[in-house]
Amino acid sequence: MIYSGKAVTATLLDDGIAELKFDLQGESVNKFNRETIEELAQAAAALKADGNVKGLIVTSGKGVFIVGADITEFTDMFKLPEDEIAGWCLSANQAFNAVEDLPFPTVCAINGIALGGGLEMALSCDFRVAATTAQVGLPEVKLGLFPGFGGTVRMPRLIGVDNAVEWIAAGGQHKTDKALKDGVLDAVVEPEKLKDAAIALVKQCLEGKIDYQAKRAEKQQPLKLPPMENMMAFQTSGAFVAQQAGRNYPAPVAAVNVMQQHGGMTRDQALEVEAKNFAKIAKTPQATSLVGLFLADQAVKKANGAHVKKGALEINQAAVLGAGIMGGGIAFQSALKGTPIIMKDIADKALDLGMNEASKLLARRVERKRLDAAGMGKVLSQIRPTLNYGDFADVDVVVEAVVENEKIKQSVLAEVEEKLKGDAVLASNTSTISITRLASALKKPENFAGMHFFNPVHMMPLVEIIRGEKTSDTTVATLVKYAQKMGKNPVVVNDCPGFLVNRVLFPYFGGFGLLLRDGADFQAVDKAMEKFGWPMGPAYLLDVVGIDTGVHAAAVMAEGFPERMNYGFKDATTVMFENKRYGQKTNVGFYRYEEDKKGKPKKVVDDETYTLLAPHVGERQEISEEEIVARMMIPMCTETVRCLEDNIVGSAAEADMAMIYGIGFPPFRGGPLRYIDSIGTREFVALCDKYAHLGGIYEAPQLLKDKAAKGESFFG
Known part of the structure; x- marks a missing residue:
């Protein structure tokens, strides 16, 4: 045994070939936590010092290779100042560099899922062989981040700029055929042949049939493109990524920019640039929300697992x-x-x-x-x-x-x-x-x-x-x-009336009705809420759901919660309903609908809407986007708090995920309760107080007041 730890072991096999195995004790999968990274560095040092080792294969003792970083452990680290986060990245990268710099050929044998840090570990090896059942990818952008263990450095040098941008900025999880085609993998074999294939590849390197040092050098030197071509490649792909990602998701664009910044640098210089920019993106509110979303999703799965254990048939x-x-x-x-x-x-x-x-x-x-x-x-x-x-x-x-x-x-x-x-x-x-x-x-x-x-x-x-x-x-x-x-x-x-999702959604529609009553233009409200991040504004959403359905559900809410949801005036949605404008199902609601070239309904402005609304709404006035957002979001957020307070839903994580899954709450904002946290519970109570004169849906629930008084948040 060359090295033995709780997550990593190194053993000498036949013919001077060693096996570095990831097998995290007490866990069903391998993941990079602090302990694993520290042991990887120690194992690499032990392998380097052992004069009997001529080559190395990297394997997994689990059914997967490595699923990535242990995000539950690293979230606290993201609260540190940027320079400390960057320092942590560089420290972790020393372990990956130590593997890449070993004085003999290295081959990674990927037996299953290798995501994020798992694939970055594989990239630090000279070659990668995978089982046909494996899947690989760098999904960090889905957490509002980008790869921070050398992925933005090694990937473009290995597979070219265009492919690297696709792999990193899209964050996909790919099967072996695509990975082989793009050059991320060097060979694909049946699972039972994986270890032997990795050993055989090491032996070919030792016999001089394959120049592993040339392969390694490609990842450690600047990109080979001339400066002008390099700039054009990144600018073209960057523009496309920006268009696809949208303004609310900065990580994909940041990933392209950082690859361009360090494209002309050596590995160690490039890693410093990656670490510095990773720290910046880790501090964005989008990263905080999307990482929180990932953790909330895990919490919901855990809660569901607990339910199933109670005797599912x-x-x-x-x-x-x-x-x-x-x-x-x-x-x-x-x-x-x-x-x-x-x-x-x-x-x-x-x-x-x-x-x-x-x-x-x-x-x-x-x-x-x-x-x-x-x-x-x-x-x-x-x-x-x-x-x-x-x-x-x-x-x-x-x-x-x-x-x-x-x-x-x-x-x-x-x-x-x-x-x-x-x-x-x-x-x-x-x-x-x-x-x-x-x-x-x-x-x-x-x-x-x-x-x-x-x-x-x-x-x-x-x-x-x-x-x-x-x-x-x-x-x-x-x-x-x-x-x-x-x-x-x-x-x-x-x-309860409306259960969770509709109980929370209809105060949002109530806020919409109050805005129109007070002179807001429904199109301006839609635009403000779409800019906030909703896939569609409230008027458009009501048209899609069905005005008749909305009026029926609103009546149920008013009966169930009369003190908050019986508004005492004829709102704009009721006006549409009385005029049999039920939305897309009748081709007219707040908007009129025409077929586009693909035969799908396309919304167009209908002046008749304004004529019908005129007797029932206030004189048209311009209301700021900030006020529109506040008046729309406070009712949804306070009702979510009440559902938690009333034990309608078991946890803040389940409440937020229901809104994400069920009505398209903007994921980069994390859900209603995490949105409150992003503002601050004290500040949100103050916002409620500012608009409390509008009615019960704007009043801060006691649970929210209690958290504000104690300086607490919903997610710690």
């Missing part, structure tokens, strides 16, 4: 009641992800519509080469349309997705309950109706919960699992498991 057969857009979407998603599903309706015409919806979605996947014709046929065969309950005795989970009417839903649920086996789980896809009230029609309310999908089902990642007063842990566990099998991100919430 096996799900071998599902069923959906109702073959409309939602029912057809649910059937498609279940079948696509491998759970056979029965789709029941009361009319053949409805079943045809449901199957056509599934066929259209699958045809699109075939067009985009994400599925072949045989795969499409297999998925369709997993959806069984029916007009009766013939096979429901074998169903494990049933999702009711009929019309949003309480009496009809109760009738359908009671009817299907009689057809199910004793432990089958029953769920309602409702967006507004109380799960506890729906359960009153059932003999086994403990087997019933809400399962709220968002439209379109195949695109929206969130599913709210709503626990009624009598819902059992097993039912919740089973529905969480089913949502996960469908490829969705479930968040468990307790029953």
